[in-house]
Amino acid sequence: MPEKSQPPLRGGRARQADVARIAGVSQTTVSLVLGGNRQGVVIQEATQARVREAAKALGYVPDPAARRLATSQNNLLGVFSFTATFPTAMEHSYYPFLVGIEQEAAEQGYDLVLFTGSSAGGAGARRQALDRVRLADGCLILGRHLPATQLHQLIEDGFPVVHIGRSAEPDVPWVGADYVAATAEVVRHLAELGHRTILLVREDDEALPSSDRELGFRTGLAAAGLRRQPKAVFRTATPESDITADWVRAKIASGITAIVAEETDSGAVWRALVKALDEAGLRAPHDVSIALLGSPPADLAGDRIPTGFDIPRADLGAAAVRMLAAQLSGIDRPQPLVHCEFRLGMTTGVPAKADNTPAH
Amino acid sequence: MPEKSQPPLRGGRARQADVARIAGVSQTTVSLVLGGNRQGVVIQEATQARVREAAKALGYVPDPAARRLATSQNNLLGVFSFTATFPTAMEHSYYPFLVGIEQEAAEQGYDLVLFTGSSAGGAGARRQALDRVRLADGCLILGRHLPATQLHQLIEDGFPVVHIGRSAEPDVPWVGADYVAATAEVVRHLAELGHRTILLVREDDEALPSSDRELGFRTGLAAAGLRRQPKAVFRTATPESDITADWVRAKIASGITAIVAEETDSGAVWRALVKALDEAGLRAPHDVSIALLGSPPADLAGDRIPTGFDIPRADLGAAAVRMLAAQLSGIDRPQPLVHCEFRLGMTTGVPAKADNTPAH
């Protein structure tokens, strides 16, 4: 015997069919009224009202999984990081990115799915980490160490993905900070102050952020009309031992009036530089101007603000969301580079014994 | 004319049907082999191998949306806050909770859905804020100001919800910190040091966290065998103007040897107390012992550590997840109170001019 009249809502949740029954229409009509009805099916105002009323009364909310299955899209953006998104040590977290991501996602009408336990796979059961993101419409990827194979599989399948931070992997869409332009601007600032011999100190690895800064450095020098200097870049793998008081004195003696330091995770270069200056009894900007290509490490936050630039992490997050949203609407990728704000600190000034004529 | 042989994989992704075709079996078999086959259908080893091989060859990955639709549970826990989850000012954020939530969610095999724009409704379209959480299997609620009506609607519908922080709303499941016990412990600590006349300073509102602390305070006094003191609690709506150097001096003169301050969002009471002591030229614990019923505000983090207790926000988040998970599996709620760790700081010591005999 077929039972036709089921209870208003089973399993707790109302479905379109429930709404339909109450409103006295078909499930199709409910879908039409509640979904956009972009196919332009004509439905009386009165009927629509009944449907909406019933939906509200039942607290109807579309099932994202079903929607996704039917349309291949829900309103969810994934956020995937290979390490925990919220580690106990706050400093290393992706929090600053999340600020921007959340805001922009809200703006664009998306909710966020945080895929957890991506690193270790908390529960005993091994979960095919990255693949889970396919639940969402698209996904933001945070962090450096990615499973390249899985990632490319996703992209190949046409799943929208944006990596936050310039990606070395080919074919991976990304948004990153414009270190080149930002560094060039710092150099320009120094050149305008009258510096003619500027040194870049960077760590000795081939990371993209490092080489971008060096490129920006050279760009800045060229733009300022400063001729190619032979030893304009100093590389070190061990800043603590290489950058000493003596080293600084020697550099200054050799005619250098400004030193630009790369920012790294540890802030080792900057830290060593500051310490060396201190030990040499030298003051910036009086004896030498120094600048930092990024933000100072947290523990040095109390010091005088160094000239340099700030990496707009929240903006990066927002830009990533925008880019992902663009991908989702089939629009072509917007500019993936985010501008770094120049930070005029207190560590740069006119060169000590150089002529003060503005450049050019 | 029905076309039977479609291309191996359309839309970019392989489905079970594709795997089935290649392995020469039915979609059902694929599902059985690749899924757990907990229904114990017998399938030859050789067949299973063929299926697995085909799956690997095609790079088959199950569609989570479809899986969720079929099994009607999506392994998603919602996180809803009426204000932005990641406000720009990090201090006020729910970050510490998220740390625990993320970790425990991973442990339990859940992913997290962050509902964005809950406060203002970023996009023009007004979205029925709270109802969106129905998307997940259950939801954590953060923050004080909740739309009670919608919340109760959810709960009535049997939607699993846990509020983080003790809730004043009836019937709303919650996890909270055990302020009563923690405060009592602080009092016991003071009593053991020899204090006999202790003052509690609290703000003048009826918030649950405040009254819990007062309850704990009285409990602690009673447990220490200190007789009911008439003016043991001082209430103020304006700590800055009420708690002055003179006020402190007067209190001490009246025989009080220890002051316990409630922690609030702003930390106003504690701030005022510290300032007043400073202006009065008094030092803790030499002249008077002081304790803080919570963590010091971030900007006072550099000061000497005050005796008191730490609210285990991460633990609270984790406990909330556990409780929600329990609800989802139909198990009864575990203990909703989380223990606060006693913090032995440097602001409490033996009373200045009291007898040093231990209590009791």
Place this chain on the structure above:
DNA sequence: AGATATAACTAATGCGCATTAGTCAATGAT
């Protein structure tokens, strides 16, 4: 030899929704 049982699968169905192809009555045109 016929009735059961077992092994090894497969057909069919449903999850909740979106979408396409109707259906049916009421008008309007001829």
Place this chain on the structure above:
DNA sequence: ATCATTGACTAATGCGCATTAGTTATATCT
């Protein structure tokens, strides 16, 4: 009076998977 149009919907179908109810061939029992 007949055919084509609209208006206002609804029936049917499929998304990819899990699950239940079969189906067929072979071995076992009496």
